[in-house]
Amino acid sequence: MRLGAADAAELRVAVAANFHPLFEHLAVEFERQSGVEVRIASGASGALFTQIVHGAPYDLFLSADATRPQRLEQMGLTVPGSRTTYAIGVLAFWDRQLPASELRLRQWHGRLAIANPRLAPYGAAAESVLRRLGMTERLKGKLLRGNSVSQAYQFIDSGNVPGGLVALSLLKARGVPPAQYWPVPTSWYDSLEQQGVILKRTREPEAARALMTFLLQQERRLAQAGYALPGAVAQR
Known part of the structure; x- marks a missing residue:
């Protein structure tokens, strides 16, 4: 997989916040195998x-949803045929004070951190869960919205907020004890189908394709990191 010295390249990759911790490790492995430098x-x-x-x-965009890569494709900004599902995200309820559970979430009355639903797919998923559970009115004025799911995580990790709805992958990456989080059933929110796309402006299409291929070979790592696998999910 290593590219020749004459083909040495640098890739600039825009990565959704939930995928950043794992991608940092994967990028190092890809750099070692390919000789391509990855900037994140x-x-x-x-x-x-x-x-x-x-x-x-940017050369590649690894989104936390399918909608935005699809929109870029419709705008003619992507390499045709490059849009690919690389992971399925999982939303989790994190409670720093008591063991997390469905009942604990349903009874929640305090401040709660989520990502901004207008910017972050995990925020939109969290908002859907709160609507499903009839909690929207109860938590009015008590939701702290981070600019990204990573910032929502930081609100909780810092102790400023006792709990929240964040990416399972971030909890696993940061070593949060399993008793503190509860994966929300995926049927409670629209699929967090995470897609990647190669951007038409790239000057390194071969290296970009190599990186996408490498990502699709990491099923075991993705499962360990808290993602569901794309499996038979069809490209939309």
Whole structure:
């Protein structure tokens, strides 16, 4: 898989906040195997999407949803046929004070951290869960919305908020004790189908394709990190 010295490349990858911790490790392995340098920019998928639309010089976009890569494709900003599902995200309820459970979430009355649903797919999923459980009115004025799911995680980790709805992958990456979190049933929110796409402005299409292929070979690592596997999910 190693590219020749004459083909040595640098890739700029825009990575959704939930995938950043795992991707950092995977990028190091890819660099070692391929000789390609990987530079990472991480943030909420919505913010990264806006940067791309306005010309940010990324080669690949690893989103936390399928919608934004699909929109970029419709705008003619992607390499045709490159849009691929690389993981299925899982939302989890994190309670720093008591063992987390469905009952604990249903009875929650305090402040709760979630990602901004306008920017982050995990925030939209969290909002859907709260609506499903009839908690929206009860928590009015008590929701602390982070610009990304990573910031929502930080609100809880810092002790500023006692609990929240965040990415399971972040909890696993940071070593949060399993008793403190409860994976929310995936039927409670729209699928967090995470898609990647190669951007048409890339000057390194071969290296970009190699990185996407490498990611799709990491099923075991993805499962260990708290993701469901794409499996038979069809590309939309």
